[in-house]
Amino acid sequence: MPSRFHLDPHLPEPIYRQLMDQVRRLIVAGQLRAGDELPSVRAIAATHAVNPMTISKAYSLLEAEGVLQRNRGAAMSVADGADAGNEQAIDLLAPALDRVVKEAAQLGLTQAQVVAALRKRMGGTK
Amino acid sequence: MNTALIEAHGLQRKMAGKPVLRDISLNIRAGETLGLVGRNGAGKTTLLRCLLGLAFPDGGEARVFGESAASMSAQAKSRLGYVAQGGDVPALLSGKELLDMMEGWQPNWSRPWANELVQRFAVPLQTRADKLSGGERQLLALVLAMGHRPDLLVLDEPVASLDPVVRREVAATLAELQADHDTAIVFSTHVLSDLERLASHLAVLEEGGLPFLREADSIKQDVLLCLIAGRQGPVARPEHDGILSWRPSGMGSVRALIDTSRLSLDVLRRALDADIESRALNVEDFVVEYLQ
Numbered sequence: 001m002p003s004r005f006h007l008d009p010h011l012p013e014p015i016y017r018q019l020m021d022q023v024r025r026l027i028v029a030g031q032l033r034a035g036d037e038l039p040s041v042r043a044i045a046a047t048h049a050v051n052p053m054t055i056s057k058a059y060s061l062l063e064a065e066g067v068l069q070r071n072r073g074a075a076m077s078v079a080d081g082a083d084a085g086n087e088q089a090i091d092l093l094a095p096a097l098d099r100v101v102k103e104a105a106q107l108g109l110t111q112a113q114v115v116a117a118l119r120k121r122m123g124g125t126k
Numbered sequence: 127m128n129t130a131l132i133e134a135h136g137l138q139r140k141m142a143g144k145p146v147l148r149d150i151s152l153n154i155r156a157g158e159t160l161g162l163v164g165r166n167g168a169g170k171t172t173l174l175r176c177l178l179g180l181a182f183p184d185g186g187e188a189r190v191f192g193e194s195a196a197s198m199s200a201q202a203k204s205r206l207g208y209v210a211q212g213g214d215v216p217a218l219l220s221g222k223e224l225l226d227m228m229e230g231w232q233p234n235w236s237r238p239w240a241n242e243l244v245q246r247f248a249v250p251l252q253t254r255a256d257k258l259s260g261g262e263r264q265l266l267a268l269v270l271a272m273g274h275r276p277d278l279l280v281l282d283e284p285v286a287s288l289d290p291v292v293r294r295e296v297a298a299t300l301a302e303l304q305a306d307h308d309t310a311i312v313f314s315t316h317v318l319s320d321l322e323r324l325a326s327h328l329a330v331l332e333e334g335g336l337p338f339l340r341e342a343d344s345i346k347q348d349v350l351l352c353l354i355a356g357r358q359g360p361v362a363r364p365e366h367d368g369i370l371s372w373r374p375s376g377m378g379s380v381r382a383l384i385d386t387s388r389l390s391l392d393v394l395r396r397a398l399d400a401d402i403e404s405r406a407l408n409v410e411d412f413v414v415e416y417l418q
Contacts, residue, residue: 009323012406014343042305049297050323052305053157054343106403 004031007048015050019058021092024067027082028089037077038068129192130155131278131310136186137176139334146172147183148335154310154327156277159300161325161342162314163413169334170314171211174282177312178208190278204233207276211283213267217256221249221266225273232274240273246295260287268296275303281313285321297324322409330416338370338416345412348387350404354394355379361398371416383415 005022007015026032041059045052059076062068069079104114130153137150146169154160164170175181177188179195188195191202198206215224221244229235244251247265255263264287271279279300285293301324303309315321322342329339349370354361360378363369368389375381384391384404395402407415 010408010410012346012408014346015323016343042302045301045305046298048323049294049301051157051159051326052301053326 005044005048007044007050009050015048015054016058016061019044019055020062021095023058023062025092027067027078028092030083032078032083034078034080034083037071037075040075130189132177132188132190132280132312134173134177134186134188137173137183137188138185139172139176139181139183141172146334147176148333149186150334150336151186152329152336152339154278154312156308156310157304158326159304159311159313159324160327160329160339161321162312162329162331163316164314164331165417166316168331170331171282172334173331174280174312174314178206178280204274205277207271207274207279209264209267209271209281209284212260212286213264215255215263215267215270218254220254221251221258221269224255224266224270225251228270228273234274236273236275239275240269243269243272243299246299247292261289261292264288265292265296272299272303275307275309277307277309279303279309279311281311283315284313285315286317297321300324325409328409328413330413332417342409344387345409346406349383349385349407349412350391351407351411351415352382352384352391352394353379353403354382354398354400355402356398356400358399361400364394364397371418373418381415383412 004026005019007018009015011018023032023038032038038059039047041052041055044050044055059068063070063076063079066079067082068076071077100114100118133151133153135151137147138145139147150173152160162170162173172181176183177195178190179188179198182196190198191205193199193202219227225240225244228240229237243249247269249265249269250258250262253262255266258266264284268281268284271281285296288296300309300311304311311324313321313324325342327339328342328345329336332338353375356378360374361380363372363380366389368385368387370383370385372380372382384394391402391404394400
């Protein structure tokens, strides 16, 4: 299958993290479902010309998190239950939220100010 | 699988009384890719040649597949591929003649794989090597070094004279070789952006010393570029091994590379009584900052 992943080695974010993030997003968005097989390490490594260990590392970490499972023949697929609901969706915002927290601290903003700004931006929705 | 395929202990070499390599130690395991970067003249070629026993160190030792690099067995050599700087191949022979020769020499030579490489890299086979362009010669040298699916591949500036499309093809092929064969790769380069994607480890060679060797991921995760401004005037560099570089950047402030796995910015901020702005770097920006 053509690669669904966008791996950019020039970003400061390590490639294995980019891949982990994108697999989680595809699952939360319903584009990958329990049992769906992921491309082989070799296929992703060759398509993106990156070190295969980088891809293996991402897959192993996702396996340890219970997001992926290893099948016979070493192919990886989405683990049973990993696609349940979008409760984990909020986790995907963590990097962006971390950045907000960090920049708010640098700017000397209070928690209340940041929350108010966020609420306003989201149109006051609950 | 976890033993080092190539290792150096305290390598030293002098040329005309001047140190070219100073106490270099490193090792590379199966599946790993070490990118060796440094400015021109930093000693990259000398280091690679010493690692392979093609040049002799004045001190220390290099070992390949557990054997002394200076006296490698034929068996060890048959597991090794090497591309010298500029793709140095015998000038008077054609690609076809060279491939036939390798097939006779290399017990593990695979003709189908070599042909596949020739196709992918579009190497002209009928032309004498000295009539090839620099890029074609480099590609031919790569085919000659990879046709036996080596366990260890040492590449000195392997993509210097290649166009971006072929460079990507070479990088993809190297990744494939690693996926299939767990090949360890050591390459040197001064244009990092192409091979950065392949490197699991990065070593920065500076005036013959190797002060920095790390996993590429850990550079991105742990090392931050910091702009440090003292609240009470200029700050002096503290002694700490988490500080990788430190240089004044005008108006009393300092640009520093901080390894936050060893030194937290909060600690530094308090110790210096300074404001610190930080950002993460990609590997290329890191190297430029580090070598400045």
